[in-house]
Amino acid sequence: MNRSPFLTVIVPTYNEKENMGLLLPALAGPLRQDGIPFEVLVMDDSSPDGTGGEVRRLSKDIPEVRAIVRTKDRGLSPSVIDGFCEAKGDVLLVMDADLSHPVEAVPKLYRAIVDGGSDVAVGSRHAKGGCIEDWPFMRKFISWGASLMARPLTSCSDPMSGFFAVRRSVVEGAPLRAKGYKILLEVLVKGNYSKVSEVPITFRDRAKGESKLGSKVIINYLQHLVMLYLHPGSAPPIKFLFVGGTGFLLDLGLLTLLLGLVGDSTTEYIVFQSISFAAAASWNFIWNRYWTFNASKGRALRQYIRFFIVAVFAFAVRWLLARYIGVEVLGIDSQPYYQIMTVGVIVVVTVINFLGSKLWAFKTDPGQPR
């Protein structure tokens, strides 16, 4: 009979002594009952309250538990990343120490990966059936705003959750940076995965101990978001729009320059328009390849030809819709109808360009990391 995949539960702690005696037995019992082979790594930053010593004491009765006392680079994310490196498991699960995350959901997250075929399983407060208990309105509002700012980076409903499991391969070799407080968001942006699932959870406010949420955490989060948005491959629609905007300016600037320097007969116009179009398309290609879609592992020439075909096709659609159907057939040539039609056409053409680039020109081969 095949052995079940090994589970490593990583619990970052800072001054959580009081919670250890509650969490660790509550965690070990159901996992043993379910026959899931596991270890628990308590990643403690030399907590002054003696969390590490308490864990060592409890590990006499629960030998699967190990305290790893860190002395450098204090912080939630660095300790979780160290936990990923120390872990022996095939499935790595991260949870808070303060009993905010329901232990009953631990086997569910594990099963979502082992039986459900997910690469990442998130304990979500915002999935259908999930909720947050006991949080004051302000805390819910801050959490909602923070999640909203991260939405373009991931389709996960609760990217701020500190309760999730991943297949080992998701984080192995991923360029995770320990700066941010929200380690799941870091994993969702930089990890190697294809399938994410969500397990609804009821999140309870911490029963014991002090909260570490303060203005420093909020500032750290905003800095983290900026880094993640700049990371190649994240939030492609936003980057695609930005790159398209710079390409548009280049196209317009170059055309104006050439017409000003050389002349503007019809033939010259067509030639110069073609030159500026090709220059802008090439500029867009480079930025989209390396930055928007992080597709530098694909074959460059094939990507370039496809990208160019999409751009020419989109240009033809623009011409057909705006010039031919709009002006010639429907006779739209007065304000504000012409402007409204132009905006509509630009939206359609941008969608065509984006989908053509994402699904065809820069499509990654199955199995290739993102």
Ligand SMILES: Nc1nc2c(ncn2[C@@H]2O[C@H](COP(=O)(O)OP(=O)(O)OP(=O)(O)O)[C@@H](O)[C@H]2O)c(=O)[nH]1
């Ligand atoms: N190793 C380590 N763990 C930390 C650090 N800061 C927080 N943690 C742990 O990370 C988990 C989440 O921290 P919390 O303080 O519960 O953060 P929160 O859930 O956003 O806020 P509260 O529950 O209100 O305190 C807990 O298990 C903490 O003990 C740190 O600097 N180092």
Ligand SMILES: [Mg+2]
């Ligand atoms: Mg907490």
